[in-house]
Amino acid sequence: MKIGIFGGSFNPPHNGHVNSLTTVQKKMGFDQIHIIPNSQNPLKIQTEAPAPEHRIEMARLAFSTYGKAFQVDDCELKRGGKSYTIDTIKELRKTHESKDLFLIIGADNFENLSAWKDYKKILEEVNLVVTTRPGYQIPESENEWPDYLNGLVGESDFGSLELTTGRSIEFITLDDLDVSSSELRKKLRVGRPVEKYLPLSVESYIKANKIYRPTNEKITDYKKFTEFCAQVVFDKKGIAVRAFDLVKMGTTTDFTLIASGTSTRHASSMAENLTMAVKEEFNVLPQGVEGVDEGRWVVVDYGALIVHLFYDFVRQEYNLEELWTAGSEIKVKDSKI
Ligand code: ATP
Numbered sequence: 001m002k003i004g005i006f007g008g009s010f011n012p013p014h015n016g017h018v019n020s021l022t023t024v025q026k027k028m029g030f031d032q033i034h035i036i037p038n039s040q041n042p043l044k045i046q047t048e049a050p051a052p053e054h055r056i057e058m059a060r061l062a063f064s065t066y067g068k069a070f071q072v073d074d075c076e077l078k079r080g081g082k083s084y085t086i087d088t089i090k091e092l093r094k095t096h097e098s099k100d101l102f103l104i105i106g107a108d109n110f111e112n113l114s115a116w117k118d119y120k121k122i123l124e125e126v127n128l129v130v131t132t133r134p135g136y137q138i139p140e141s142e143n144e145w146p147d148y149l150n151g152l153v154g155e156s157d158f159g160s161l162e163l164t165t166g167r168s169i170e171f172i173t174l175d176d177l178d179v180s181s182s183e184l185r186k187k188l189r190v191g192r193p194v195e196k197y198l199p200l201s202v203e204s205y206i207k208a209n210k211i212y213r214p215t216n217e218k219i220t221d222y223k224k225f226t227e228f229c230a231q232v233v234f235d236k237k238g239i240a241v242r243a244f245d246l247v248k249m250g251t252t253t254d255f256t257l258i259a260s261g262t263s264t265r266h267a268s269s270m271a272e273n274l275t276m277a278v279k280e281e282f283n284v285l286p287q288g289v290e291g292v293d294e295g296r297w298v299v300v301d302y303g304a305l306i307v308h309l310f311y312d313f314v315r316q317e318y319n320l321e322e323l324w325t326a327g328s329e330i331k332v333k334d335s336k337i
Pocket of ligand 1: 009010011016017106108109132133134174179181182183
């Protein structure tokens with residue numbers, strides 16, 4: 001039995017996932033591929049997500065026409081909490097040998113693998129299949145191997161590596177499809193066309209079940225909500241906290257909040273604190289969070305409110321406030337600049 005393992009948030013599953021897995025399957029010929037929606041990605045700030053049953057169903061729909069090797073596996077959702085791939089691998093290892101297990105990841109995850117829990121153990125317990133993904137490189141020569149592979153590569157051949165752990169890494173080049181779930185969620189929320197990126201069955205399911213709605217019904221007064229967020233950011237020592245009501249401007253965002261931190265770490269930690277405080281007060285998670293890894297410009301998306309948290313130095317470069325002067329400024333505690 002040759003088994004593929006493909007994990008992700010699948011929030012929602014899209015043609016990038018389908019393209020990846022069908023191409024990999026042509027090359028690898030797995031007997032089974034476990035498509036595993038995670039419960040919670042330990043490396044991402046939690047965002048608003050449809051109920052697990054919806055993600056399971058969407059994943060089923062996305063892969064339903066590709067044969068019975070493609071199976072959606074709910075083990076991580078059943079386990080709950082943070083989903084660590086190593087735990088899922090340990091489960092599969094109870095019934096399969098390491099040589100038969102292949103973890104399929106995109107180049108983004110390959111670049112970042114050393115941030116995963118027990119990644120060295122992962123490289124002992126399973127083989128990897130790494131696919132291309134727009135915006136990320138797969139290594140083309142020895143000097144492009146990620147640092148964490150130092151000392152682990154035995155033989156290398158064009159397109160595959162034998163590791164000293166006894167496992168291998170196979171690189172597969174896809175006909176790249178530039179799509180991500182986070183981009184799609186944004187498009188869906190503002191009603192932009194998505195048919196290029198989503199399997200039709202998934203798109204219909206999303207419409208029928210009213211998933212990815214534009215604003216959050218739990219927030220009844222976005223102005224007050226904006227003021228609450230401004231206060232949190234101010235309490236976390238945000239600099240030059242300013243908020244704008246953009247309703248008159250007719251943009252897709254009604255409110256915006258901007259502040260900066262003295263360092264990239266400060267900007268990221270303000271975002272983390274903000275999402276925790278909002279969760280506690282309103283029981284609401286953001287619809288998306290971007291840039292938190294780098295902390296130069298972190299965007300926290302609450303639907304009708306978008307929060308921009310900058311490393312101050314970067315804020316000066318963009319001068320976003322200039323775009324909002326046609327709106328009206330909301331008085332918040334620290335609006336001096
Ligand atoms: P998000 O935008 O919310 O971070 P995502 O689009 O990256 O989501 P995931 O469900 O987290 O989707 O990804 C699952 C797996 O699919 C990962 O290994 C990822 O690298 C891979 N993947 C996602 N999109 C693509 C794509 N367009 N091309 C190739 N691989 C992809």
